[in-house]
Amino acid sequence: MSEEKLFNLDIIHQIVGGDKESFIEMIKIFLDTLPAALKKIRVNIENQNWEEVAKIAHSAKSNIDMLEIKSSFYKIKEIEALAKERKNTEKIPELLKKIETEMNTVFEELRQEIK
Amino acid sequence: MGIIFPKRETFLYIMRLKRNKTRLPMNAFKIFVVEDDPFYGELLKRHLSLNPENQVFLFKTGKECLKNMYLKPDFISLDYGLPDISGLEVMKKVQLDYPNIPIVIVSGQEDVKTAVDLLKGGAYDYFTKTIDTKDRLWNAVNKVRQNRQLKHELEELKEEVSQKYAFEKSIIGKSEAIKNIYKLIEKAVRTNITVSITGETGTGKELVAKAIHYNSNRAKKPFIAINVSAVPRELIESELFGYEKGAFTGAHTRNIGKFEQANGGTLFLDEIAEMDINMQAKLLRVLQERELTRIGGNKVIPITARIIVATHRNLAKEVQEKRFREDLYYRLLGLPIELPPLRFRGNDILILSKYFIRQFAKENQMKVKELTNEARNKLIKYPYPGNVRELRAIIELAMVMSDNNVIDEQNIIFKTSSAVSEFLLEETTLADYNRKIIRYYLNKFNDNVVQTAKHLNIGKSTIYRLLKNNEL
Numbered sequence: 001m002s003e004e005k006l007f008n009l010d011i012i013h014q015i016v017g018g019d020k021e022s023f024i025e026m027i028k029i030f031l032d033t034l035p036a037a038l039k040k041i042r043v044n045i046e047n048q049n050w051e052e053v054a055k056i057a058h059s060a061k062s063n064i065d066m067l068e069i070k071s072s073f074y075k076i077k078e079i080e081a082l083a084k085e086r087k088n089t090e091k092i093p094e095l096l097k098k099i100e101t102e103m104n105t106v107f108e109e110l111r112q113e114i115k
Numbered sequence: 116m117g118i119i120f121p122k123r124e125t126f127l128y129i130m131r132l133k134r135n136k137t138r139l140p141m142n143a144f145k146i147f148v149v150e151d152d153p154f155y156g157e158l159l160k161r162h163l164s165l166n167p168e169n170q171v172f173l174f175k176t177g178k179e180c181l182k183n184m185y186l187k188p189d190f191i192s193l194d195y196g197l198p199d200i201s202g203l204e205v206m207k208k209v210q211l212d213y214p215n216i217p218i219v220i221v222s223g224q225e226d227v228k229t230a231v232d233l234l235k236g237g238a239y240d241y242f243t244k245t246i247d248t249k250d251r252l253w254n255a256v257n258k259v260r261q262n263r264q265l266k267h268e269l270e271e272l273k274e275e276v277s278q279k280y281a282f283e284k285s286i287i288g289k290s291e292a293i294k295n296i297y298k299l300i301e302k303a304v305r306t307n308i309t310v311s312i313t314g315e316t317g318t319g320k321e322l323v324a325k326a327i328h329y330n331s332n333r334a335k336k337p338f339i340a341i342n343v344s345a346v347p348r349e350l351i352e353s354e355l356f357g358y359e360k361g362a363f364t365g366a367h368t369r370n371i372g373k374f375e376q377a378n379g380g381t382l383f384l385d386e387i388a389e390m391d392i393n394m395q396a397k398l399l400r401v402l403q404e405r406e407l408t409r410i411g412g413n414k415v416i417p418i419t420a421r422i423i424v425a426t427h428r429n430l431a432k433e434v435q436e437k438r439f440r441e442d443l444y445y446r447l448l449g450l451p452i453e454l455p456p457l458r459f460r461g462n463d464i465l466i467l468s469k470y471f472i473r474q475f476a477k478e479n480q481m482k483v484k485e486l487t488n489e490a491r492n493k494l495i496k497y498p499y500p501g502n503v504r505e506l507r508a509i510i511e512l513a514m515v516m517s518d519n520n521v522i523d524e525q526n527i528i529f530k531t532s533s534a535v536s537e538f539l540l541e542e543t544t545l546a547d548y549n550r551k552i553i554r555y556y557l558n559k560f561n562d563n564v565v566q567t568a569k570h571l572n573i574g575k576s577t578i579y580r581l582l583k584n585n586e587l
Contacts, residue, residue, distance in 0.1 A: 011158070011246070015162050015165070017165070022161070026154075026157065026158070029153050029154045029157050032153065033153050033154040034154070058196065059151070059196070061223060061244075062152065062244040063152065063154045063155055065245065066155070068246070
């Protein structure tokens with residue numbers, strides 16, 4: 001694992017076992033799933049649909065955890081908890097913004113990985 | 116880094132499976148992964164597919180999972196928070212039709228109450244989604260697989276044992292004498308009648324008892340054997356009936372007796388004639404009442420075991436000579452099966468010899484050897500005081516002694532010390548045997564004709580006549 005990177009792809013490498021095609025496939029699925037999930041969270045925040053925010057955050061959290069994107073993991077975990085409790089929900093948009101910024105870098109670096 | 120997969124042994128296991136395709140089972144182990152998140156679902160699917168014996172199906176909704184239940188999965192990994200139906204609901208629906216499929220719930224919820232409710236509801240396990248989930252799932256799948264395999268092996272072993280004692284396979288022979296035994300065994304198999312087996316040592320009394328048990332409807336229950344002559348007189352009662360803790364000095368724990376161990380199965384009492392007369396009375400009472408009490412206990416325990424007894428003695432004679440209780444004799448007689456000595460089974464000797472040759476060759480990775488005509492003749496003529504057991508030992512020794520692909524007469528070595536056996540080996544006429552016997556006693560009594568005649572209970576004139584004709 002390179003020190004500069006925000007993520008760790010060991011888990012994917014181990015599962016695909018050196019098969020380049022499968023590796024690309026897995027990254028593509030990640031790139032299809034995560035940005036869409038973040039977009040959905042944003043829409044639901046605007047609609048103040050906290051139940052849905054909690055649900056999507058919960059699902060996205062596991063994926064972020066799999067690539068060990070630590071700082072985004074803690075933030076999305078917080079979003080899930082706040083949305084679930086409907087407490088301090090005003091903090092949620094700011095947290096999401098930070099996640100989006102970090103994740104955009106991740107997405108870009110992942111795209112580079114499969115080029 | 117918390118990632119542990121692939122562990123070395125797991126990796127080696129997979130490599131071994133990949134190398135050795137013949138070890139793959141006919142039916143793959145089917146796993147359903149029900150997960151709405153595409154990345155997480157794919158990750159679990161690919162991870163579990165690393166074992167080529169697993170066939171993994173990925174479904175994104177509960178409905179999809181239920182629709183495909185006809186595929187009869189062996190294991191289900193179920194996401195708790197599915198978009199259409201909740202994981203709990205899917206689990207309940209699956210359990211209605213397939214109560215034995217292990218279902219592991221995988222959820223992001225770290226709620227203890229949910230976990231407890233799911234486990235109480237019959238979930239095999241409950242995992243929260245963490246980086247280690249895939250490994251925990253892998254272990255759970257392996258555990259289920261191993262259990263399934265063990266159950267399968269147990270069934271196979273049971274089948275193998277009953278096959279082993281299928282009586283055409285275990286009791287070898289085509290003589291009339293052995294065909295009669297088959298008929299009697301068939302009768303014994305169909306009922307629960309007590310069976311009493313008699314026969315010289317080595318004729319296969321225990322084999323017949325096992326053949327009866329493993330071909331009867333008790334086959335899946337225990338077969339318990341006890342050799343009465345091998346247990347010290349003072350211990351036989353506790354061996355048969357068991358004892359409670361503290362019943363006597365040294366009874367530190369409760370001990371279940373053979374009668375109880377054979378619950379629903381068969382109790383084989385070998386060498387029953389050797390049972391002490393006092394113990395015979397106790398056994399009779401237990402057999403009459405069909406219930407027993409452990410030594411030092413009060414609880415009355417019913418007996419459900421079938422009884423088969425065996426002896427090499429003539430029980431009727433034992434009764435006449437007051438060594439065996441008459442009432443017990445009749446209680447145990449049931450269906451009597453008298454096993455013929457091997458010397459009365461004619462060509463069975465050669466059939467058995469070939470069987471033992473094949474068996475010994477198989478067990479010792481040797482080639483099957485042929486018997487020469489001389490070896491066959493030698494085997495046929497011998498009287499076998501030790502019966503089938505002795506023949507087996509003779510054949511095994513011959514297989515070892517033979518240096519080529521045949522067993523000749525030099526390889527057939529009789530170890531018996533019985534003078535009578537040697538004597539009979541001569542196979543001469545009765546008149547000749549008579550002369551030899553008279554000569555033997557004349558030598559013994561220093562040619563005293565009166566003493567010899569008295570000992571053999573024959574007339575003196577017979578001996579004088581033979582002497583006069585130079586026939587002795």
